[in-house]
């Protein structure tokens with residue numbers, strides 16, 4: 053089809069074929085015969101007419117062979133379009149003179165013609181419309197054919213009818229075809245001339261080549277090129293069909309009786325032939341010209357219209373026709389031919405189903421396009437089962453190296469082994485070692501699991517297939533397993549290679565013991581397929597499967613067994629040193645004149661709990677802040693603003709507090725700050741502000757983690773100090789205002805959770821002893837029933853209350869002692885809206901306890917470095933002092949420490965990694981952000 057469409061006779065032809073095939077070949081237009089009809093046919097049609105011979109409609113019929121009046125052109129040797137002797141192609145009359153037989157257009161005619169051509173162009177593809185335009189220009193230049201002129205005139209005089217519309221359509225498309233054909237011929241005749249004039253001398257190979265090329269081009273001149281595009285084709289087909297239905301809204305056949313047939317047509321000699329269809333219907337073919345002259349308004353005069361009548365049996369019908377013709381005295385040589393035809397109604401069926409077929413075709417085509425556009429494995433609906441994994445080529449796409457991954461040395465070491473498996477498998481194989489099949493990288497979000505996998509691919513220099521677990525799951529059953537098969541099949545073709553399945557928990561969750569309603573069947577069969585595929589590797593196939601997840605604890609045991617994901621690599625949030633290294637990697641990308649060593653240390657101190665992704669974001673945010681200020685390089689203040697923004701959210705200066713609210717917030721914050729300053733194990737203040745931030749926090753404070761860094765354990769003293777500090781806000785309100793506000797609810801939440809954990813998990817209550825009671829949701833047993841008796845519940849309540857009361861007493865005692873200091877700090881805060889550690893040192897003198905750990909290096913000494921320096925932190929009111937560290941299983945130590953999540957105690961700690969620890973970290977950071 054494409055070839056046909058590209059063929060020279062191009063558009064006009066295709067437009068004709070297309071349009072006529074779908075519509076106009078069947079139109080009702082009274083189409084003049086393109087070949088002269090044998091004159092006797094005309095004469096014969098009169099011969100049996102009921103009117104006297106030689107007379108029709110009262111007029112004499114010219115028997116000499118001349119055509120009846122008004123139909124002369126039907127019998128001329130010329131095309132109905134030509135209107136005169138044919139013009140040799142390419143030969144035009146001089147100037148703007150019309151061709152012989154044509155006349156120049158009047159202004160009115162030109163306008164009418166424009167309208168007609170515009171109508172015809174509607175719905176046509178652009179390329180076809182162009183040729184219609186050319187035809188229009190040509191008509192304007194060479195004059196209008198007589199037939200077109202008459203039709204236009206008829207339309208304007210008598211109005212548009214379907215037959216006239218069809219005729220206009222036919223004439224215009226025919227003209228377009230002629231225009232294109234003559235242009236093509238002209239181009240062909242031009243070509244030899246050019247070739248002749250070209251210098252054929254020796255050494256002109258180039259020219260010869262050129263000539264050849266040109267000739268080739270001329271065989272398919274531009275104008276005749278149709279860009280065959282399925283969407284164009286479908287569209288034009290659809291438009292043509294609609295036009296057809298529009299133009300031919302009525303029937304194209306009608307049932308009549310034998311009597312009607314006989315009286316109206318047979319007796320008058322109008323019948324050309326009869327076709328017996330399927331032995332039970334007869335289609336009557338009439339001499340249309342004669343019918344048109346006799347019954348101008350009859351639909352039978354229109355092309356494609358037929359009368360039918362039904363017959364009982366063919367024999368009876370033949371007998372009847374025989375009798376009728378005998379009666380009419382028709383000589384046997386001129387008897388009406390009868391043909392027999394077996395016909396399925398395929399055409400009508402196709403026509404009836406046309407729109408549906410087109411619609412389905414369009415959907416199919418669009419779905420194919422959508423699928424290939426989405427980069428899917430091609431094949432539309434049928435490509436569903438193809439894997440969506442993206443393949444990266446190590447030479448071009450993966451530039452990440454291990455040096456870009458900072459602060460996870462153990463994980464790197466572990467995974468580097470995979471690189472050497474892929475690079476030099478021989479070393480291992482010759483000792484009989486099996487190459488591990490895969491590794492699970494687990495850890496909190498943003499800790500660099502994907503980055504590490506990419507670095508592995510970058511270092512090993514092998515293809516890397518990256519896919520997300522959720523991409524296996526579709527709404528269609530069976531797609532998941534088939535994508536897994538396809539992925540592994542692709543991988544096997546590209547060995548050695550690495551497959552990385554991110555977020556594998558989307559498909560790798562532990563299979564349920566019994567599934568209700570089968571909702572998880574698809575996921576489970578996908579998982580089963582992965583298990584099978586991983587078993588299916590033979591050890592010589594160097595395909596390594598890495599998988600990333602935040603929830604290693606929920607993965608199916610079968611995934612983790614040796615022989616599948618052999619290695620389990622935990623990636624923890626970075627420690628102080630790790631954060632320094634990550635800052636080092638990311639700081640290289642921006643311009644800063646700060647002392648790098650000091651900057652890294654300071655930023656790492658300010659960002660406990662930050663993951664690699666947070667650090668990358670922080671550095672980028674700092675660069676954005678600097679760019680907003682239009683400065684040449686990023687300095688420490690920009691970084692601190694970025695950290696504030698990440699932890700506390702945007703400052704909400706638009707939220708204006710009333711003076712009394714502002715005072716309450718200031719005293720509340722000052723309460724926390726004084727506690728942090730004077731309790732040895734609480735977190736000293738870094739920065740406090742009473743500018744509302746983020747969602748609902750009316751103040752914001754940041755504290756340095758008291759433990760001096762990445763604390764893994766917390767003792768009881770630290771906990772009591774923290775709880776007392778967390779209550780500092782409310783106690784301060786009680787001491788300085790006649791009433792208290794709702795701003796401390798989050799503080800109470802933290803304190804209660806921490807005290808509860810002390811009692812139920814950490815064995816810090818003598819009354820309850822060394823027991824561990826899981827929280828609801830922590831284990832399936834604790835989900836629906838409490839794991840302790842009513843009596844124990846009461847005892848727990850009593851102990852929690854006692855601990856909180858103790859913390860309250862401790863806090864109240866301090867704040868009463870330091871009442872003056874508190875007022876000093878609160879008033880200063882009210883005045884300046886923001887206080888830093890330097891302000892605290894100025895107002896209260898140096899903190900009575902030395903800063904632990906590395907912090908003193910970056911913030912130590914009165915005044916510390918830099919002014920605005922350090923952090924900020926949790927605001928009161930809206931949500932109390934910002935969190936700090938969460939306890940292992942949830943309770944977080946209260947206290948200030950905004951950004952600073954210190955590490956939880958308990959947990960059997962030792963800094964080892966465990967899923968619970970992740971949760972604690974996660975929780976700490978989540979809260980810090982809240």
Ligand SMILES: Nc1ncnc2c1ncn2[C@@H]1O[C@H](COP(=O)(O)OP(=O)(O)OP(=O)(O)O)[C@@H](O)[C@H]1O
Nearest residue numbers: 456457458497498499500501502503634664665668
């Ligand atoms: N150790 C690191 N060193 C350098 N950059 C890091 C590190 N960890 C994370 N990043 C930065 O954080 C971005 C996100 O990390 P990545 O996508 O690897 O996290 P992830 O652990 O896979 O997260 P998720 O579990 O949400 O998929 C990286 O593109 C990188 O810029």
